[in-house]
Amino acid sequence: MKHSKIQLPSLKSRDPIHGAIASFSLKWTVFVFGSFLAFILSGCGSHPLKKPETSIGHEELAGNRPLRIRDYRHANSTLREVYRQLPEPTLYCGCKFDPNRKYASAAGDCSFSPADPGKRTDEYKVHWEHVVPAARLGSSRACWQSNYCQRENGKPYGGRSCCRKTDRLFRAMEADLHNLRPAIGEINRHRQDYNFGEIEGEERKYGTCDMEISSANDVAEPPDSAKGVIARSYLYMDAAYGIELTPEESAQYWQWNRAFPPKGPEIARNEMIRKIQGNPNPFIQNYSSMTGKEKEMEKAPPRTLFPNEVPEKARMLKSIQVHAFFYKV
Numbered sequence: 317m318k319h320s321k322i323q324l325p326s327l328k329s330r331d332p333i334h335g336a337i338a339s340f341s342l343k344w345t346v347f348v349f350g351s352f353l354a355f356i357l358s359g360c361g362s363h364p365l366k367k368p369e370t371s372i373g374h375e376e377l378a379g380n381r382p383l384r385i386r387d388y389r390h391a392n393s394t395l396r397e398v399y400r401q402l403p404e405p406t407l408y409c410g411c412k413f414d415p416n417r418k419y420a421s422a423a424g425d426c427s428f429s430p431a432d433p434g435k436r437t438d439e440y441k442v443h444w445e446h447v448v449p450a451a452r453l454g455s456s457r458a459c460w461q462s463n464y465c466q467r468e469n470g471k472p473y474g475g476r477s478c479c480r481k482t483d484r485l486f487r488a489m490e491a492d493l494h495n496l497r498p499a500i501g502e503i504n505r506h507r508q509d510y511n512f513g514e515i516e517g518e519e520r521k522y523g524t525c526d527m528e529i530s531s532a533n534d535v536a537e538p539p540d541s542a543k544g545v546i547a548r549s550y551l552y553m554d555a556a557y558g559i560e561l562t563p564e565e566s567a568q569y570w571q572w573n574r575a576f577p578p579k580g581p582e583i584a585r586n587e588m589i590r591k592i593q594g595n596p597n598p599f600i601q602n603y604s605s606m607t608g609k610e611k612e613m614e615k616a617p618p619r620t621l622f623p624n625e626v627p628e629k630a631r632m633l634k635s636i637q638v639h640a641f642f643y644k645v
Contacts, residue, residue: 379556380492384594387480391491395444398588399498404581406442407497407542409525418442420500428500429523438501445499447549448559449509450476450490459483489557493589494597495549503527510536512546513568544576548599555598578603 385391399415406413411426413419420426420440430439446453454460457479465478479486489495503522506529515537518528526539538546547569554561561569578586578600590596599606 377556379494379553379595380488380593381485382594383484383488383491384592385491385493387487388490391493391496392444394493394592395496395498398493398585398592402581402584402588404498404585407445407447407499407545408503408527408538409500409522410541411440411500413440413442413498415498418498427523427525428503429525430502431506431521432502441501442498443501443504444496445504445507446490447495447497447546448553451509452559453489453553453557454479454483454486457483457486459486485557489553492553492556493593494552494586497545497549503529506531507536508534510534511565512536512538540576543572544578545582547572547576548578548582548597551599552597573599 385394396415396418399413403412405411405425406420406428409426409428411420411422411428412424413421418441420428420442422428422440428440432439454476458464459479459482460474460476462474463472464474465481466472476490480490500522503525510529511534513535515528515530515533515535518530518537520526520528528537530536550559550561550565550569551573553559554566582600586597586600590601
């Protein structure tokens with residue numbers, strides 16, 4: 317019995333037009349499939365907030381990006397619970413306060429006396445202060461611009477309210493518990509979004525509280541008791557979110573960090589926030605292993621840890637390899 321040969325269709329059809337079309341279709345299919353495979357393997361299709369694979373194996377540099385603390389309102393209620401369990405005085409003047417009512421007491425070690433005339437009930441009101449101001453976190457983002465959002469009446473607006481509504485990363489930064497501290501409301505208002513620094517010969521305006529604010533120079537000088545806390549907040553926010561410290565700021569905060577190491581309450585607070593938010597401040601958790609290594613960090617070439625996260629402005633962060641020694645457990 318003879319078996320008939322199966323005739324496979326030839327790409328070269330007797331009709332030259334049909335043959336050309338068939339050949340082109342095959343080549344195009346191979347090209348598309350190869351391109352798609354290369355795209356998947358390169359990781360270009362990953363989620364813009366997904367952290368790239370690294371040798372660290374931890375999520376410290378992600379900060380609050382997973383939004384375990386959803387927004388500032390959530391941070392407010394969470395911090396009340398933190399300070400119910402871990403009593404700690406206000407940042408600048410050392411005043412004990414009631415976390416439920418958010419009012420400080422003038423008794424005990426509180427060194428604050430109000431400088432502004434006003435209602436007695438408001439003089440010792442406590443705010444959750446952003447150590448790195450919200451304006452510093454949001455002013456470079458598109459949502460902060462005046463015409464980014466639009467109200468129901470058609471009027472454009474920007475600033476913090478717009479960023480809260482439209483910008484996931486801003487919400488993550490604004491609600492990051494590692495950057496929020498209790499402070500007397502009057503001092504928080506007077507400080508505004510000023511940078512921290514040294515003020516020569518500035519008189520004290522808040523009783524014996526050694527907090528000095530110069531509106532002429534847009535600078536605030538905190539007491540020594542707060543300098544270490546402030547330094548580690550700035551270094552953390554720079555490492556996690558790339559707030560771009562100037563060389564002068566970096567030198568100042570590393571110096572404050574060395575001069576005023578973390579103490580028991582700061583360490584306990586960091587551990588509690590780690591359990592709640594999911595990440596520690598490594599400048600507290602691994603303080604001893606990182607001291608003196610700031611020069612290595614400064615020499616590190618910047619690279620984008622979270623590509624496409626800030627489409628309107630590439631936010632360059634420090635090299636993850638240099639940070640790695642901070643995150644050893």
